[in-house]
Amino acid sequence: MRPSLLNPLFTELTRLGGVGPKIEKHYARLLGCSDAPRIVDLLLSNGPDAIAETKAWTLRSAWSDLSEKDFISLVESHSAKRQSAEAKEGLASFAEKRAAKWPTKG
Numbered sequence: 001m002r003p004s005l006l007n008p009l010f011t012e013l014t015r016l017g018g019v020g021p022k023i024e025k026h027y028a029r030l031l032g033c034s035d036a037p038r039i040v041d042l043l044l045s046n047g048p049d050a051i052a053e054t055k056a057w058t059l060r061s062a063w064s065d066l067s068e069k070d071f072i073s074l075v076e077s078h079s080a081k082r083q084s085a086e087a088k089e090g091l092a093s094f095a096e097k098r099a100a101k102w103p104t105k106g
Contacts, residue, residue, distance in 0.1 A: 008039070009036060009038070009043070012037070012038055012039075013027055013038065013039060014044060016039070016084070024037065025040075027042065030093075030099055031097060045099075045100070047086040047090055047100070047102055048102055050081060050086060053077065053081065057074060057077075082098050085103065086102065086103070089092070089101060089102065091099070091102070
């Protein structure tokens with residue numbers, strides 16, 4: 001059973017402000033969903049490296065304030081990630097209105 005704190009992530013995208021049936025249809029196609037896409041589907045469609053790095057930063061800083069040193073490191077890391085092949089593929093897939101083809105490791 002998932003913690004109730006996570007329940008909003010499993011809400012349909014149309015519950016977000018500004019996302020109606022017309023936009024939902026595009027997200028469903030991009031995400032490959034046969035049912036109404038959920039917020040979690042949208043989050044998980046992001047680049048795997050970006051998700052892993054975001055998760056690591058979240059876990060490191062969840063129970064404390066972010067120090068100035070950590071903040072600078074986060075900004076530098078984010079800047080580098082925005083210039084990665086994964087980011088380029090994400091932007092290209094968005095512009096071309098297609099699902100991203102994330103590179104596999106190994």
